[in-house]
Structure formats: C-alpha cells, structure tokens
Amino acid sequence: MTALLQDLRYGVRTMARDRAFTVVAILTLAFALGANTAIFTVVNAILLRPLPFDKPEQILRVSTQNTINGSIDPVLSHPNIEDLRTQSRSLDSVGVWVRTSSFFWEGDEPVHATGSLLSTDMFRVLRAKPLLGRTFTPADDRAGAPPLILLSYDTWQRIFHRDPTVVGRVIRFGTGNKRRTIVGVMPQGFVFPIEADCHDFWTPFHAEMDAVDLSHRDALFIEALARLKDGATIDQARAEAEVLGRRIEALYPAEATGFRYHIVPFHEQLVEGVRPALLLLLGAVALVLLIGCANVANLLLARAAGRRREIAIRSAVGATRGRIVVQLLVESVLLAVIAGACGVLLASWGLEVLKAFAPAEIPRLDTISLDLGVLAFTLALSVLTGVVFGLAPALAASKTNLNETLKEGTRGSTEGKVRNRIRNILVTAAIALSLVLLVGAGLLLRSFMRVTGVNPGFDFQSTALVEVSARQAVYDTPAKEDAYTMRVVDAMRRLPGVRSAGAVDMLPLDRNERTWAFQIIGQPPPPLGQEPSATTSVVTPDYFRTMSIPLLRGRDVSNRDLTNTPFVIMVNETFARRWFANQNPIGRKLLLRSDEGDQEHEIIGVVGDVHYHDLTRDPAPMLYLAVRQHPQRHMHYIVQTANAATIGPTLRGVVRQIDHEQPVLDVRTMADVRGQSLATRRFNMILLGVLSALALILAAVGIYSLMSYTVTQRTSEIGIRMALGAGTADVFRLIVGNALKLVGIGVVVGVGAALAATRLMSTLLFGVGASDPATFAAICITIAAVALVASWVPARRAARVDPLVAIRYD
C-alpha cells in the first residue's frame, strides 16, 4: 500500500513536470473516453436498461404475422386479441391500445395533445400505479361508461399546474363541448407507448370504441402487449399462440387466411430498429478509444526513452522488473482516470447536444442520463485503458540495458530497429482503425447524398401545408366534412402568391399509411388471404398540380366526382405497370375492400410515382380516391407558392378565419416533411462523422508525434546523412517517406479490416455498396493527405538540422 501511494505521488510529480505530455495525453484520452461514455450512456438507456415496469422481461409484444407473404404487421384485430386473451394459459393479461390525439382547453385556447386509448388490462400488463387517483377499472372500460381521462405527470404539470385536487375535476376535452372526468395522474417517468411521442393522456379503450365495429378479424388497427404468468415462458406462449392462430385461420378463412400471432419480448421489439445503428456507434467509439490508446502508448514510449537512465538507476539500486512495470502502470492508470473524469464532463455536454438533435424515432430518449452504472463503466474503462496503453511502454522501458545506459555509451551508431518497431506498429494500427471509421462514415455520407438526390416525385421546395382535423362536434357528417374541406382549399387558393392549392389525407413521407385490399373487376378473384392491397390516399382536385405530380394519362379528380356520381379512382405509374402491364388502365374498374364496405371504382387517371413511405424504398402501387366521394376529417391542406417558408402563419390564419375554434395541428413545408423523413439517417451520419473526424485527428496527432519524436531521435542520423551529402530535399523525403510508408501499411491493413467491418452496416446503406471503391479510394487519399500534412512540420524541422550540431548530438 505504501509502495502504491509512493508510486501515485511520484506519478503526480511526473505529470506535473511533463506538462505538455500530460495535457496531450489527457486530452486525447478524455475525448476518447468521453465519446465512449456518451455512447455507452445511450446504449445503456436504450438497449441495456430494463423497461421501467415491474418484471419487464414478462412483457411481450403481440403482432400479426402473415404466413403467405411473411410480413409482420404491428397491429391486430380485436377478435384475434380477445381470443388470445381468453384462451392462452401462459399469459396473465393482454392489454390493447390505439394512438389518438385531441385537445385540452386553457380558457378558449385549444391545446393539442396526443395520447392513447388503453384497455383496463393494459395497467395489469404494465403493473403501473397512479400518482394521484386511480387507473381505469373494468366498469370504466365498457360501452356507455361515463367519459374519463387519466393524465400524464407532464400534462398535470403543464396544463393543470400540479393541482393536487385535479382528480374528479370535469374538464372540456376535444373539439366539441363534451366533458370528461379526470380519474388520476400517472407518476413522473411513466411513458406509454414508449416508442411514440403520444403520452399526454389516456382514455378507456372500449368506452371510446363504442361506436366502432370491432368484430372484423381483418380490421387490423389495434396494438397489443401481453404479460406472461409467473413461471411461464415465451416459448410456451408462442406454442399456444401458434395453435390458436391455426385454429383461427381454419375457422375464418375469408378474414384470417395466413394469420398467425407474432410474439417477441417487448424490449427486443422496441429497440430492434435502432439496435444496428447503436451497436455500430458503440463499435466506432471503441475504435476511437483504441486509437487514443495507441497514441498515448506512443507518447509514453517516447517519454520512456527519456527516462531510461532513471529506470536504469532504479534497477541498479535493486528494483525488480515487475516493480518498475507496476510503477509505470500506476502512472498510466492515474493518467487514464484523470482523463476519464474529464471524459465524463465532455460526455455530459455531448449527451445534451445528442438528445437535442436526436430524431424522435429513437425510443426511450428521455431516459438517457449519466447514472452510477455509467460512471462505474467509465471508471472501469479508464483503468483498463490505462493498463492497455501503459503495458507495452512499461514492459519496453523496464527492459533497459543497465550497463549500456549507465555508461552513457557512445558506441557511435544510432538507435536500432527493434526499439522503433512498437511505435511504428501503434501508429499503423491507429491509421488502420481510423480508416475503418472513416470508411464507415464515408459510406453513410455517400448513402445520405444518394438519398437526398432521390427525386421524391413531388415538389418539396415550393409547397407548404397546414394539418387540420375538422372538429367532430361541428363537422359531424360526411357532407359537412366535404364542405369544410372545399372551403379551406378555396380560401387558400385565393391567397396572394399561391399558385395552386389542394389537400390530401395521408401525406407522403409522413410515416402514416393506409392500405386497402382491392380486386380488379374482369380478372379472376385471387385466393383468400392473397388479395392485393395498395396504399390509399384521399385527394382533392388540384392536389397533384399543387404537388407537381404529373398526370400521365386520363384526368384528375374533379368537383363533379360526388357521392351521387360513379366512384372514381386514380392510380400511380407503378400500380398501372404492375397490374395492367401494357394495357390502358383508364376505364378499368376496381372493387375496393375498404372499411366502408366493398365499392366499385373506375380508374380515371394515372399519375407519376411518389416515394410515399421512404425515399430509400421503391415507389409502391398507390390508389388515390376523390375527397368529395370519400370525405375526411383529417386533412393536410397544401399550397404551392414561392413563399413556402414564410406562408405558415397565413395558412393558420385562413383556418382560424373559417372557424375560429378550429385547432390547427401543424404547419410545415414539404421540405420539412422530407427533412424529417431523413432525420435518423442524418443523425447516424453526423454522429459517425464526428467520431471519424475525432479518429482522424487522433491519428494525425499520432503521426505528428511519432514523426516529431523520430526527428529528435534521428537528429544524429540526419546530421550524418547531411554530412555525407544529403540535401534538404533528401532529408524531407526521408521523413515524409517514412510517414507515408507507415500510412501505406496502415491503409492496407485498414482497407482489409474495413471491407470486413462495413458488411455489418449494409442495412444502414442506400445506393452504395459496403465495399464502394470510390469511398474507399477517397478515404485512402484523405488519410494519405492528412499523414502528409502531419509529417510536414517534423520533416521541415529535420531538413533544417545543422549537420555540424547533429553529428555531435547525443
């Protein structure tokens, strides 16, 4: 213990003496450890930390699996959920929810809020207890029960100002004048659904669904969670569900052909979308740390050369090699722990930035924070780091030739090859590792550029929109909904500077989708369960013109397409090509199997494709219905104007002018919508880009340090060479050539490693292969250029060596 304290004291003194070394080493490690701490914090919060419910491992996510096409749909029908709930013996409870949105009122001002309808059983699944009042009872969750609402902690704080007497209060809720009683407030940190930002309030599922026909097995719109009974396993639940699914398929072939339950642990399902990117980032920061370790090890090796005499004296007075190694390791661990503390500070700032820019799709973002577990991780990592980067230099330094060193021998030949080998290997490794990271970032950047280069099929630069859900209390019939929609579109079309106006219910690239099955009249009906389906949107006349989606054949929907005229439909190019090949689809008829029943529609036009779901996916077949035949309450009103970025307030004003109580859900430009669809991809790219830049800087510092040290170490040799006739250019070439030789080896090793590593990220790429030659070439050139710059200054210093002085240099 005394020896350890002595070593620590000496370590502190050494650090204070070699300030430049200490600062560079601590900064290098602090950035590397900080990046690791930040990313581990995110991984810990999202992937590792259990869900904030009692026995979270018992909670399962239940979805619909279609065995015919292999697809998995996160939603189920109510009868299929009920069958599982009542017949499974391994499940304790099955809860359901449907996302929704509505309005609280602060005086006359509506406040938009998002929430969900929850079944009573959901509280049993989650084992969640309220902070105030109670959750829903079975009596609350039935048709005809009085309307109730449960508040989130945030809503209670934001809208009800933490009023402790809020339970029992009757409030105005929604766009009509309906009243609703507050039954409770959930505690801080209770967030459900976890994966979506819609947890301001909860209302009872069955009471709200009173008017909805839940009996159809093919009406998939409800999400479900289940909890295992104590002692039951997920395999038992899956086996039961498999038997039940087969039985349902056999009993209801018209509605459930190909149906199966898909059951996975809730946590696994929740994070599966972000897992690859997070693991990629975790790998990336680990590489950054390795590079940092290589750099600091190199610095330590250089410093150890200067401490050879001190170590020889220690040996001469009786220190064993092990004792010297321990002393040097104590110094390196001390350095790493101080760097770790600085890294935690950097990480806490970095996490705030990261959370601010993270896309909303990342689940459990609000739970990301530095905690004791993370701090323990950083401490352990720091100690490990200190040992990793300190071990090789300590072993090398402790192997000093006593006799030679103490004699201060002047054998007349410069330092041999072996001593330099470790340093060269470390720098080569740093270059190889940074190349792997840079290639990864380069591929993401190229992917992003490819994605942003994709033509979405519509004009996103001069279009703006306002999202409105017409008040149900006022616009309570299809005719009123239709009238409201046409009135808003007309008002917007008359705005100054607006070239065109239209509306659509499901906006492209906005993560909403509605698919309807259809049958082409005149063709043999498909087998049960294999009806084709297509994404369906409802549009006003001029929607396509406003969005600059070209009309390729036929005509647009018009104001003459009303409920008392034959139903019409438009299709996109992909739909026409897939289902009508070389035939003209105009005039052909489709039987749409919608939630409004089977309806015959005549195809009147073909429009250009748009990337509806995602810019990275090929355009899917699409159907467009006429809004005047299928009025919708929830619409996106779009204008084409040169002032898209500034017209928002005017659009909001138009909505208010028509109905001053009508809330506006959102005002955006289509460029915003497009940008939002790229947010996750952009976030991953920026994060990996920052880490790669850090890696490149560290590698450059490593090359610079090594070359500087090399010049100092080889001053005598350089002097000899100059005495023998080497010119400044020869010396310059010697140093830069040495650096480029190391870089060459590093690049070859790095390219090999990158070819293997980038295969793991192929799911994150778009339009560019994991071994894209252009990216690899660009990164190799970048690294070579950086190495050239990093070795330039030491090389210039070497070229200015005075041979006379250098020859006498000791």
Added chain:
Amino acid sequence: MTESLIHLQSVNKVFYTDELETHALTNIHLEIRRGEYVSIAGPSGCGKSTLLSILGLLDAPTSGQYTLAGEHVEALNLADRARIRNRQIGFIFQAFNLIGDLTVAENVELPLGYRKLAPAERKRRVEEALGRVGMMHRAKHYPSQLSGGQQQRVAVARALAGEPAILLADEPTGNLDSKNGEAVMDLLRELHGAGSTICMVTHDPRFTRYADRTVHLFDGRVVEETHERYAEEQLADSGFAIA
C-alpha cells in the same frame, strides 16, 4: 609539383553569442595538394575541429576564401555544399557515426544514394570499398554487432565509396583502444599510399608521424608546420629511423 586541392586564404571564424564574440580561427592560410596526407594537431579548443568543419563544408568561414579543386566554395548555398560534400569529401568521424538501422553495406552505400548512380555501380563501389578495408565478410551485419575498430573500418569504407577528392578524418582513433587505433592508422596510411588525399585532425602526437605534414594550431592560429615524411626521409637517408 602536384596541383593544389585545397586552398584557404585568410580564413577567420568567429562565433557570436549574445554577449561574446569568440574567434575560433584567425587568419588561416592553408594549402593541401592532391595526394598529400596532412594532420592538424593542437590542444583541445585550439580550433582543429572548426577548421576541419570548414574544410568539410559543414560550416562556413566568417571571412576569407576557400578554394576546393579550383572552385570557390566559401559562399555556396546549402544544396551546393551538400552536393560537393557528397562528391568531393569523405568523412571519418571520431564516433564512427554509422546508422544503426542500416547494415554495414547499406551504411557504405549511403552517400552513393544521394547521387544518381545505377544500382549495379553502387553495389560495385560498396564491395570495392569494403574489400579495401577488409570488411566484406561483415556486409550484412548491423553496426551494433561490430567492435569499435570494425565500425571505424566501415566508416572509412563509407568515406572511400564515394571516391572523394579528400578524406577528412576527425580524431579517427579517439574512440578506439591503442591496438585498434593503430590498425585504423595503418589503414589510412595504406589509402594514402594508394593515392588518397587525407586531412586528419588529431591531438595524439603518436599519429601525426603518419602524415606528410602537420599543421599545428594554437588559439585558432597556425603556429607551426612540420614535414614528418620529409624529416623521416631525410633521417632515413642519413641511416636513421624515427622510433
């Protein structure tokens, strides 16, 4: 009369520091002819090494003229000085100054690499130079694997490989024991016998006798010149020999 290879005329070297002006060499006149073996002797600090540095174009005189093989070299730029060092001058240092990372053969080849010689020609010269100093069998060894005497023989081979006009030796026996020192001096004498021009700095009076002529320096000035070979020959003619 053989032609003049080196001619120093009124050469001065002054070192300036913040407060001091140190006259290392004062009004040096020196002539070395082709094929001559000249030693420069004197006590420590008398300016021997400074003079040799100027002769080797490692340093420039503060004033005066320096003519090497008929060319004024006192005011050349760095690149030209490097070129002349490479082609005209062979250095033998007290501390050998071999490069530890290079083998014996690579060390000898080093000066040849700074002029555009074909690889075959470089190889020929390396082998020839190593052969002349009896170190061919050690061509693939590293300097650390050799004794001091062997290292100095390699250094001599390196100086010879470039076929320079003059060999400049700075205390070539200073780091060697007496036996190895004698061997190196014998080697230099052999080279001189074969026609090499040699200028050697030494403070050891035993070795000045190997030279044709010894220039004695004191406080940066030439105070005396003695003609050892001439004296030896005179004595030999009289039936005596130098011990």
